[in-house]
Amino acid sequence: MAEPSYPAPDPRDVDPRAVRRAFAEAAATYDAAAALQHEIGMRMAERLDYVKLAPSVILDAGCGTGDAVGDLGVRYPAARIVAFDIALPMVLAARARLRAGRSTFRRLLRPFAARSMAEAAFVCADINALPFAGVACDLVWSNLALQWVNDLPRAFGEFRRVLKVGGLLSFTTFGPDTLREVRAAFAGVDGRTHTNRFVDMHDIGDMLVHAGFADPVMDMEYVTLTYESPQALVAELKAIGATNRTRGRPRGLMGRARWARAVARLEALRRDGRIPATFEVIYGHAWKVPPRTTPEGHAIVRLQRPGRRP
Numbered sequence: 001m002a003e004p005s006y007p008a009p010d011p012r013d014v015d016p017r018a019v020r021r022a023f024a025e026a027a028a029t030y031d032a033a034a035a036l037q038h039e040i041g042m043r044m045a046e047r048l049d050y051v052k053l054a055p056s057v058i059l060d061a062g063c064g065t066g067d068a069v070g071d072l073g074v075r076y077p078a079a080r081i082v083a084f085d086i087a088l089p090m091v092l093a094a095r096a097r098l099r100a101g102r103s104t105f106r107r108l109l110r111p112f113a114a115r116s117m118a119e120a121a122f123v124c125a126d127i128n129a130l131p132f133a134g135v136a137c138d139l140v141w142s143n144l145a146l147q148w149v150n151d152l153p154r155a156f157g158e159f160r161r162v163l164k165v166g167g168l169l170s171f172t173t174f175g176p177d178t179l180r181e182v183r184a185a186f187a188g189v190d191g192r193t194h195t196n197r198f199v200d201m202h203d204i205g206d207m208l209v210h211a212g213f214a215d216p217v218m219d220m221e222y223v224t225l226t227y228e229s230p231q232a233l234v235a236e237l238k239a240i241g242a243t244n245r246t247r248g249r250p251r252g253l254m255g256r257a258r259w260a261r262a263v264a265r266l267e268a269l270r271r272d273g274r275i276p277a278t279f280e281v282i283y284g285h286a287w288k289v290p291p292r293t294t295p296e297g298h299a300i301v302r303l304q305r306p307g308r309r310p
Helices: 016-026 035-050 069-075 088-100 104-108 110-119 152-162 180-186 201-210 230-239 256-267
Strands: 057-061 080-085 121-124 137-143 163-174 213-227 275-288
Touching (some): 016 088, 057 069, 069 088, 080 088, 088 121, 137 152, 152 163, 152 201, 180 256, 201 213, 213 230, 230 256, 230 275
Parallel strands (some): 057 137, 080 121
Antiparallel strands (some): 163 275
């Protein structure tokens, strides 16, 4: 009997093992280089100002070194925060950061944040297979982690599974124009992939609806960072663990001539002495509502007994 054949992996998919290894290695250098991630997290948090929510449990999905944990604790002092990341060194760094009280907000408002700090929990876990049984959370927060997930519909399904009815999913990720300068510079250099595959904002909105979320709100903005050299750009990406981790990435040395060709293309973009790098930042949030159909696809009809007349 012939063995079953399986489709070849998509070279544009990320390699989960390589992603875990890269972020594990970057745990010690992440905070010093993650200015963009911190800024986007602050802008993401500002959007919560317009949301009426009093969560008792918050899930920080892809917490990194815990930049948001203390600030979420200050914003929602009665909430228990469960933070997780795929890389164990990141989880350990997040826990150490909370204990040391490095956040300015925690240092200034320690009496108000004491409860959430005491109740924060840290877990090493995968977004696509959350180790939480049943519904538990009122808010799922995920800042710039979903671009490292191959199966976004599955991730959204997992988020919905652990959210309570009426709970909120709030997230950011990167869109297709992210690192377009790098992608163009390496195009045709060696026939390999050199940047992640980033999903379009409208496709993400459709995925949320198909996953059973309601009232998705999507927004996007471009952020351009500049660097003194192509090497500085690559070094910063490496410091935060965000270098190329696709399955189709080059596995050996690129070679001096190919690297020089890519660098020359980036140098041609230099303006005012700096090399630009574009990031398309996508913001999204959506609510969990009661299911409208059964798992078999049958419509759910809810009957409510009318109240007794006075």
